[in-house]
């Protein structure tokens with residue numbers, strides 16, 4: 001890399017938004033560089049599920065339509081949003097998908113109900129995933145792409161795709177074969193084993209980012225790691241580059257056409273959380289890579305007068321802390337997205353009462369935790385309470401089921417700190433500081449709901465999304481099972497996140513807007529750096545990466561039009 005370098009487009013951040021911008025720019029014949037602050041590229045996106053929400057994608061024979069998707073978003077979104085951005089998304093997301101397909105990116109349609117399946121226009125075929133990718137194709141970059149957390153791998157080691165995840169996590173028939181195949185493939189790969197532990201089989205977000213970066217590198221796009229945006233440079237009334245720093249050395253990179261900010265959100269900046277969020281929470285409960293996304297791009301744009309929108313909300317995710325196996329002084333975050341709604345469990349606040357449908361989407365459940373905490377001050381954390389039947393079968397955040405990790409194998413220092421156990425509900429309640437009678441009443445209600453199959457309070461298990469993560473063998477309602485087999489357990493569940501929903505105000509072409517709603521010339525933002533087009537709502541699986549990639553694509557097309 002050289003000081004004083006000049007490109008048509010400077011992309012800041014190497015996640016899904018940044019990668020899409022870079023690939024699109026290269027395809028449109030623009031010279032482009034990616035600046036990435038970290039020593040690894042790929043961002044949160046590479047650690048993610050890699051699911052992309054694309055309504056009306058027309059990649060399979062289905063009857064989705066723009067109108068149907070519009071009806072769904074219309075019913076879903078509750079607050080004022082920029083309607084022209086929604087329209088741009090509905091128009092461009094299918095184009096993005098077809099463009100990726102034309103480049104050979106193997107996108108597939110996943111069966112995944114939209115997160116509000118009862119709303120008009122909802123469907124179960126709008127989520128796209130990428131086939132696995134052979135990471136060794138990245139050559140020297142193989143080990144430099146951000147790795148999925150080992151806790152998202154089987155036995156901290158084997159990469160897992162979504163089909164395998166569902167098979168193993170629900171212990172579907174034949175799950176043992178799925179596991180054996182995965183392990184055999186890994187150990188038979190002697191060449192990669194010599195390089196280290198990393199699985200060459202990139203799955204989920206790693207697969208998506210692998211497929212994108214393979215094509216980016218093939219087009220000769222430079223990626224500068226350890227290279228952080230510090231300031232934006234303005235010349236003659238337009239953003240003309242950035243000041244970046246690398247190991248303390250500051251230098252300027254010229255952007256002849258414009259800068260695309262794709263540097264993620266601000267979830268790892270506690271001061272920005274305090275400034276924007278009604279319930280700031282803690283950075284440490286975020287499930288995104290630690291200390292990466294700190295809102296630096298947002299602050300740099302604000303210094304030029306950029307406005308922000310929807311900054312009061314995160315992509316919520318219930319999470320749970322556990323010490324890491326190798327060093328008990330250090331904790332790591334585990335997502336509990338699907339565990340909180342499994343049969344044989346209930347979530348209560350510190351008053352011992354329920355506050356939400358636990359089987360709803362993780363975003364909806366997290367938002368309910370926040371609302372309950374703001375209303376009653378008795379949430380965040382809440383408690384996931386379950387019995388020994390649940391304990392045997394399901395994960396609870398990072399706690400493996402007892403068929404894999406029986407109680408005697410649980411490290412001693414976890415008990416009464418991370419995991420609580422008691423022979424009766426009353427004793428469990430005393431241990432976790434929840435009124436015993438209230439907890440007993442809540443559990444008695446749940447047992448009655450399990451018998452009837454109807455949750456009259458919150459409708460748990462009442463729609464296709466809820467049931468996707470339930471147990472089909474549990475009848476009459478796959479999400480409601482009795483909680484009656486002692487001992488009883490509880491784990492604290494935190495208000496975590498997948499990143500921030502709000503960010504820089506942008507228009508339909510991803511141009512950053514100032515306080516008067518005027519575009520700041522030469523400045524674009526996409527991904528969590530920009531405000532979500534959906535306001536505070538999360539429409540379906542892939543609802544963050546879908547817009548991230550679509551608006552990155554639109555930003556570059558706008559820049560390319562300028563170039564002409």
Ligand SMILES: Cc1cc2nc3c(=O)[nH]c(=O)nc-3n(C[C@H](O)[C@H](O)[C@H](O)COP(=O)(O)OP(=O)(O)OC[C@H]3O[C@@H](n4cnc5c(N)ncnc54)[C@H](O)[C@@H]3O)c2cc1C
Pocket residue numbers: 012013014015016017018035036037038040041042043044045046047048049050051052053227228229230262263264265287288289292293294295296297315497498499526527528529541542543544545546548
């Ligand atoms: C476990 C997990 C699973 C998820 N699964 C899904 C899913 O399946 N579908 C979905 O839609 N969403 C999912 N999400 C959320 C999704 O991953 C993020 O919302 C999305 O990846 C954000 O993409 P991005 O490009 O905006 O940011 P990121 O991917 O976070 O990339 C931002 C990059 O910018 C870099 N950066 C930050 N500051 C600077 C700076 N000053 N200078 C230079 N670089 C900088 C960061 O280091 C980072 O590499 C998941 C999240 C997690 C944690």
